[in-house]
Amino acid sequence: MSTTESLQNVSVTTKANVYFDGKCVSHGLTLADGTKKSVGVILPSTLTFNTGAPEIMEGTSGRCEYKLAGSDTWVASGVGEKFSVPGNSSFEIRVSGEPYSYICHFG
């Protein structure tokens, strides 16, 4: 499936965000219209993230499985696929093998 290989005309924050001892690393982006996104990667692990704003995760390399709060079901998501996470919630994500690169769209 096709994916977003690059994002144009953005401002990138040069300090990396490092979560879970480096199992997740991201860089913040601001688009020309002020929209905030981030690009990041999750290394092989199972992690739980809390959301403030709603998020849409878009895979750009590798694959993951995710489980939303209140669900018992792991769902696979790969390159070019997106999944939505409600605000003020959480989700588990697990990656094995190749790192999972993503774009996180907020709001």
Place this chain on the structure above:
Amino acid sequence: MSTTESLQNVSVTTKANVYFDGKCVSHGLTLADGTKKSVGVILPSTLTFNTGAPEIMEGTSGRCEYKLAGSDTWVASGVGEKFSVPGNSSFEIRVSGEPYSYICHFG
């Protein structure tokens, strides 16, 4: 020391580059004039990198020590500081404690 907190009007490659099992993660950038850079982070570790093109490393968070090929001397480098690495060479870099975020300028 002041540093480059953000880079404006860039295209960012959404697939992360993962080196040394994730001890170094970077994202490639292309500036409006076609110049290539990357933003990345090195987690606590001692790593050896080979260069193709010459590189200038600029610290944006944390600190590191580096040792150029042919040198016996570790040199400290922190936020807002830069160091140059010749092309077709190598350098060792070590980070302890806080991750070292950087901009890599090529050429």
